[in-house]
Amino acid sequence: MVEFSFLQPDRPAAFKDKFVTKVNECLTSYSDGARGEVGVLGLPLSKTSISLSQSSEAPNSIRACLSAFTTFSGKKDTDYKNIKVLDFGDVQVHPTDMEESIERIRISVREMLTRNACNRYILLGGDHGISYPSIRAFGEHYGKIGVIQWDAHHDVRNLEDGGRTNGTPFRSLMEGGHLKGDNLIQIGIRDFANAKVYHEYTKEKGVTIYTIDDIECTGIEPIIKKELDRLSNFVDIIYLSVDMDVVDQAFAPGCPAIGPGGITSRELLSSISAAASHQKVKAMDLVEIDPSKDFRDMTSRLAAAAMLRFMYTV
Amino acid sequence: MVEFSFLQPDRPAAFKDKFVTKVNECLTSYSDGARGEVGVLGLPLSKTSISLSQSSEAPNSIRACLSAFTTFSGKKDTDYKNIKVLDFGDVQVHPTDMEESIERIRISVREMLTRNACNRYILLGGDHGISYPSIRAFGEHYGKIGVIQWDAHHDVRNLEDGGRTNGTPFRSLMEGGHLKGDNLIQIGIRDFANAKVYHEYTKEKGVTIYTIDDIECTGIEPIIKKELDRLSNFVDIIYLSVDMDVVDQAFAPGCPAIGPGGITSRELLSSISAAASHQKVKAMDLVEIDPSKDFRDMTSRLAAAAMLRFMYTV
Amino acid sequence: MVEFSFLQPDRPAAFKDKFVTKVNECLTSYSDGARGEVGVLGLPLSKTSISLSQSSEAPNSIRACLSAFTTFSGKKDTDYKNIKVLDFGDVQVHPTDMEESIERIRISVREMLTRNACNRYILLGGDHGISYPSIRAFGEHYGKIGVIQWDAHHDVRNLEDGGRTNGTPFRSLMEGGHLKGDNLIQIGIRDFANAKVYHEYTKEKGVTIYTIDDIECTGIEPIIKKELDRLSNFVDIIYLSVDMDVVDQAFAPGCPAIGPGGITSRELLSSISAAASHQKVKAMDLVEIDPSKDFRDMTSRLAAAAMLRFMYTV
Amino acid sequence: MVEFSFLQPDRPAAFKDKFVTKVNECLTSYSDGARGEVGVLGLPLSKTSISLSQSSEAPNSIRACLSAFTTFSGKKDTDYKNIKVLDFGDVQVHPTDMEESIERIRISVREMLTRNACNRYILLGGDHGISYPSIRAFGEHYGKIGVIQWDAHHDVRNLEDGGRTNGTPFRSLMEGGHLKGDNLIQIGIRDFANAKVYHEYTKEKGVTIYTIDDIECTGIEPIIKKELDRLSNFVDIIYLSVDMDVVDQAFAPGCPAIGPGGITSRELLSSISAAASHQKVKAMDLVEIDPSKDFRDMTSRLAAAAMLRFMYTV
Amino acid sequence: MVEFSFLQPDRPAAFKDKFVTKVNECLTSYSDGARGEVGVLGLPLSKTSISLSQSSEAPNSIRACLSAFTTFSGKKDTDYKNIKVLDFGDVQVHPTDMEESIERIRISVREMLTRNACNRYILLGGDHGISYPSIRAFGEHYGKIGVIQWDAHHDVRNLEDGGRTNGTPFRSLMEGGHLKGDNLIQIGIRDFANAKVYHEYTKEKGVTIYTIDDIECTGIEPIIKKELDRLSNFVDIIYLSVDMDVVDQAFAPGCPAIGPGGITSRELLSSISAAASHQKVKAMDLVEIDPSKDFRDMTSRLAAAAMLRFMYTV
Amino acid sequence: MVEFSFLQPDRPAAFKDKFVTKVNECLTSYSDGARGEVGVLGLPLSKTSISLSQSSEAPNSIRACLSAFTTFSGKKDTDYKNIKVLDFGDVQVHPTDMEESIERIRISVREMLTRNACNRYILLGGDHGISYPSIRAFGEHYGKIGVIQWDAHHDVRNLEDGGRTNGTPFRSLMEGGHLKGDNLIQIGIRDFANAKVYHEYTKEKGVTIYTIDDIECTGIEPIIKKELDRLSNFVDIIYLSVDMDVVDQAFAPGCPAIGPGGITSRELLSSISAAASHQKVKAMDLVEIDPSKDFRDMTSRLAAAAMLRFMYTV
Numbered sequence A, B, C, D, E, F: 001m002v003e004f005s006f007l008q009p010d011r012p013a014a015f016k017d018k019f020v021t022k023v024n025e026c027l028t029s030y031s032d033g034a035r036g037e038v039g040v041l042g043l044p045l046s047k048t049s050i051s052l053s054q055s056s057e058a059p060n061s062i063r064a065c066l067s068a069f070t071t072f073s074g075k076k077d078t079d080y081k082n083i084k085v086l087d088f089g090d091v092q093v094h095p096t097d098m099e100e101s102i103e104r105i106r107i108s109v110r111e112m113l114t115r116n117a118c119n120r121y122i123l124l125g126g127d128h129g130i131s132y133p134s135i136r137a138f139g140e141h142y143g144k145i146g147v148i149q150w151d152a153h154h155d156v157r158n159l160e161d162g163g164r165t166n167g168t169p170f171r172s173l174m175e176g177g178h179l180k181g182d183n184l185i186q187i188g189i190r191d192f193a194n195a196k197v198y199h200e201y202t203k204e205k206g207v208t209i210y211t212i213d214d215i216e217c218t219g220i221e222p223i224i225k226k227e228l229d230r231l232s233n234f235v236d237i238i239y240l241s242v243d244m245d246v247v248d249q250a251f252a253p254g255c256p257a258i259g260p261g262g263i264t265s266r267e268l269l270s271s272i273s274a275a276a277s278h279q280k281v282k283a284m285d286l287v288e289i290d291p292s293k294d295f296r297d298m299t300s301r302l303a304a305a306a307m308l309r310f311m312y313t314v
């Protein structure tokens, strides 16, 4: 064994307080036979975005932000440092073939699930296009699926105008029979951010929609709790799909489609906490963060904070 | 007619979803005899700012942000794509003669109003100095005028120290007899942002002042509604003058005079919605946005969102 | 005396409105025998930060932001232009010897206090490491001291891993007998921002802790008032120690340790106003602002606004 | 006709000096039957880049930079304001189907050439992937083609690893029989920027290579002139393909693959001037500029300056 | 006298090496009767720029950059720390009246010269518009004046289109009889940066023009020396007017009108050195630096380096 | 072994061209008994900088830039992919104790050398303060040492004013008897960048100095070659110490002490190539790069290019 006094060739030389556990220290690369509470998988696909997006850099930037957080919650007076998190790495996407990339994501999520290594999973996009293959794979593995989608947009564009983009995942899922409209809840939909035709399409499909006004009126936690209760009667598992542009541009400046009038970061975190503790919630994706457009990684940092709310629920 | 398969020489090649109408698609350049619901005029004057400001770039950046919004409101379940908006372009200001530029603005607003082409108008500044000639022109055309001013500042500086600047419009209007103090309402005035002398001046002139504390206490919508009711008894038309620095620096980082403790973007949008639906409200200006200081056009984007609340009221 | 028509060789040529007093105009460099209401001292030490920080630039950037504010409060209908503020300048820190720098701060604060020139004092950091020598010096001068600390973090790290850093001031103070844990109140402590060991340490020492949840639940002003009342029974003076990272990253983007889910700038300002008016409150420090990471000096501007709430209390 | 005093609704209100002609004023959108000296076509494709690139924004940013230049050359004592330039607009690329986009480019270039509207053409990329369909189309229209390529890289990657990317255009052209290696000249190839295998591939294909050392030694203008003379014996037309990363990162900071040790902007401009005046040179593309990574549009500005050297040759 | 151990209330606490003299330490504010070798005057006028410019901030940023330089030249083996430099401060310009501001500059320069306090002077713009009143004042004081102008542009625009702007100073001077065209030398004029009409105007007026090609061909130092010799036969004093946009955009990225193909910073510095040592050279202005557009104050730093070449000539 | 189709949990999913070897792929973490041609060690110390510097981030950013380069040189027609490079990681510095950090560096370099694992070494700073312990350690290990220092500054400040900083390494080395002045060559020293006292000190110590003028006059390669020949008669090994601020600010914008008038990046690279091929040259350090101040990692990229010139010499 190499023994130097002040360096370890294979490890970064960051300052270490012996009493502090950073969340990133709890992630270990998955290897055969490993078991953990939560699995993390990166889905760095963003060429499917209608506008050019570097959201493919988000898995890296979100993971890096985990080092800004400790494993201890004063609120619950619990140190979660023994919650093991397995990192499955990132899916290798194809430089020019989008459909191939989408299929690689579906296959990879399935392969991950087949290992039965974890109880719950976090998928790091990428753009919202990744939710189509990801949710499909979860459905294939677990059975009937319900989805709660945080988003300013319906994401049910037609497929003729541009193929499968970040504007189409929920249409692809519903048209393909992978998700029933009745089992999709959309939270945070905004005025002047969607087309009438797509609004009507979601309504016809039976999707449940909550706007910003609804959130202001009722509170986001009560909405989440009510819908989880309802959904859980009809589905085997529930998947949270979090498009960060549901958050106001002041709190999430790094989303490709930023805008005013969204939810606050506090509303985001408390609603994810509320959802994550439900027993049927097995997965969460975090999408539409473009680190190259962000300010001081604020949006990746918010996403990392959201991961903690999902991971540390007991 | 030229027919290429994949290009149109006179049009941008942006992605187009056939079911989506973006707000910018509803703007048409004014031509003789045209009629529309709302007229838009750019007033790119900012050399009148005490501090150097590029708010003269704001008409362009705000218009560009309209392409981030669709014409559909889920809240009102209405698609406003048939509301025609006429763009009168930008007034050509003089490079070095400020008084000439101010006069050109007054003349141009009057010429626009004389066409009787629209029911309501949006004026895009520029700095707050543009409100003096603009409100004057509206008064000359329509008669007795009332003004609701969103602003952290009174804007009634003396004229001797620097001529007509962005700090003087309401003094110029009151001194010139174009606006009675009784018919001016100021919303969002902040502590430590004004001088005692000017505070007293506005009081003496009969101006009604609402501070941030008043807004927190009473709510901004009730204040707006109450004042519209009151004002409408005394005036022929009401003009909204929106200095974006009324908004907190976290939500409007692109104002020259940013500061903490302002209103939120949600308060801005809801109060403009409340005001715009009143029958006597005929015009709104949006001023003091410097795109060169902004982050990701957040402030121009907020201004564009404010335009929608003004344009789409039915 | 030199008399030029349009210039004064020793003064900046900024625009001046004769009726406006900017706060910076009320600061005068301390000279022997001078007296004022508030003393200001810069403590530009940031090499004690665990991560590299340019918070040593903050005394300059905060002072510069004072020129963005006037001395007039509409709320209290008072012009504070006659409140004299004495600027004691900045302590010269050592380029490479941290312990020497800390000692220089302690000595300098004491020397300042010994002059008895002011009733109350503002200390501009620098990182939070400056609070150790500063609070020590206040205790040495005034007697028994109580501290209200706005912070996301406990700041009671062990000293073995890195010496006296910005993570250790309150441990140094309590271990050194300069501050009793019972007399320390921590406001705004966040989940996943501290280690279990340090949480327990503060509890054992008798420190009173208020989390973000407590603030949401009870309101920050009532908490402050209650604790001031309680503390004032046991101590001679009260010192406010304001780590700006207590504020949410959207409102204070220039802190080294930004994060989501903190208090708003309005909560910060109102809580400082509430505290500053208490008779035993004699000092406030403002720390952990790194101007090189800020956006448009928003965080320094917020700090300057906080200074006004402390200075202008009558 | 509408007549306002100071505004024209359909035109920007920029300052105009009556004696100055800006280059952008000489561009007119192509319409049926129009004729001009130079045709300009935008090819905004960059999803074919191996790394994410916003070079699809370059056609717009380069065109915008034309307004920074006048039509007058003091060196030649000539005002080129009567050289008519036809703008064919931008090809509409597909959001997710790369091969479709490449084919659209080939078709669009051919359709443009079929009009016989201009003598010479400028193609604005986009990434270097656009040169494959563009050069193919020129070959199909004009016959035997020679290419001078300014580039730090050979661009002959294998197609199996990632399909047709910005790393493959010249392999695609040679493999497809659209360009003989003997008729390809590469200028500015850099050490440690290419793989041995690809270096050998170009050698075997008969490609002529000039490195930075060759340029330092011989001078870039003499090299260009010599190769033009040689090439013109074997081909019908010559196409200039200018990858801006041939320029040193200090002079072209907006290229995706910036690096030290490239040519200066002066070398770029003089070599393009030298090439453009040759009779067989019919086209030039300008690729690999990502405006989102640039500083003050310096790289687009350099590209616009390069356009002038190509357009104004007499 | 106040005596603190580690602070001086009226002085910054920067690190000081006892053996180093920084150039800024040699500047003293002018007071009645003071004498020095060089006088410095700030002319912060930039609203006369055709495009919005913050070059009014340049006097401050250039002065600040003087602290990056010492007074010692190894080349001449001389320490210039005893060369006294008097700082006359900045002229107070008017916020809205341009002609008034121009007149204030003329008067202030004259008032400065009348004191006979220095042998030579540096004028810090501001935009190039300041050279009109400045050169006029020098002519009024000293008699017949010759000017060497470093510039990419002729700056002889007509006055009808926009009044006296940064595009007109040399026309104003020649038309007003303050400068003979024969006594004006322009260095660094660029292709595609000027209009034919203005090129012809300068020729007719007898102005001597050197282009970039001339500089490459002959070398900039020989040109300067030749022209100084020639000029000195006809004029009483020589004034250097340095528009920083003569420098290539890679070396001077902070000019409003940046462009490729200019001179290098080394050419700038050596040519100013060459000029400054001539006995009839009495003044230099440095204009067209906008610190808000610069990168790390590189352009101000270059300007400060140019100041040293002018100040330290012996 | 885990087998997924499209992901490897422990490896990044970047695009890989099977025929390309990137330089970073040739680095392997040192483990006991490993042997390589070149050893790399990170020395992330920058709190010793007089001004605050994040040059401690440079080891990471320079290593990251290695992925921008391949192992193939066309000039030498050689693929260096089999040159093994051992990465010894980064020395863990102390957060607050500078002397301890300096000693840790000395010990770590010695420990590295004791392994006899490599023939030559690259040390990645950090600020120039690291050269004191690093050169000392090399001397202790190898015997008599000669140094060629690329630098705008002499770096021989007195130690009383600030302790051992980045301004003192060569004084510490000479005073401590670790380096004879006769065996130190300084290349690129600039006017107005040093104090007279320190200039004289180096002269007295027998240091050989080459200024920018010398380089312009003689050429940098001939100087290097001449001095290597001379030095090699007197010393056992030669150490290259490269302070990147020797390079002009246009080419190395990320140095803390940027300035105009330095050498070009081409001069840097060719001079390092010339030096590295000498048999007695055993080590090179690269210091004074602050990635937080850089533009697009241009300066780290230049440093990585310099590493290649050192590593690949055969």
Ligand SMILES: [Ca+2]
Residues within 6 Å of the ligand: A128, A151, A153, A155, A166, A243, A288
């Ligand atoms: Ca979405």
Ligand SMILES: [Ca+2]
Residues within 6 Å of the ligand: A151, A152, A153, A243, A245, A246, A257, A288
């Ligand atoms: Ca969305």
Ligand SMILES: [Ca+2]
Residues within 6 Å of the ligand: B128, B151, B153, B155, B166, B243, B288
């Ligand atoms: Ca205002």
Ligand SMILES: [Ca+2]
Residues within 6 Å of the ligand: B151, B152, B153, B243, B245, B246, B257, B288
């Ligand atoms: Ca205002």
Ligand SMILES: [Ca+2]
Residues within 6 Å of the ligand: C128, C151, C153, C155, C166, C243, C288
């Ligand atoms: Ca703290």
Ligand SMILES: [Ca+2]
Residues within 6 Å of the ligand: C151, C152, C153, C243, C245, C246, C257, C288
């Ligand atoms: Ca803290």
Ligand SMILES: [Ca+2]
Residues within 6 Å of the ligand: D128, D151, D153, D155, D166, D243, D288
């Ligand atoms: Ca290429």
Ligand SMILES: [Ca+2]
Residues within 6 Å of the ligand: D151, D152, D153, D243, D245, D246, D257, D288
């Ligand atoms: Ca290339």
Ligand SMILES: [Ca+2]
Residues within 6 Å of the ligand: E128, E151, E153, E155, E166, E243, E288
């Ligand atoms: Ca000029």
Ligand SMILES: [Ca+2]
Residues within 6 Å of the ligand: E151, E152, E153, E243, E245, E246, E257, E288
């Ligand atoms: Ca110019």
Ligand SMILES: [Ca+2]
Residues within 6 Å of the ligand: F128, F151, F153, F155, F166, F243, F288
């Ligand atoms: Ca050095």
Ligand SMILES: [Ca+2]
Residues within 6 Å of the ligand: F151, F152, F153, F243, F245, F246, F257, F288
């Ligand atoms: Ca140096």
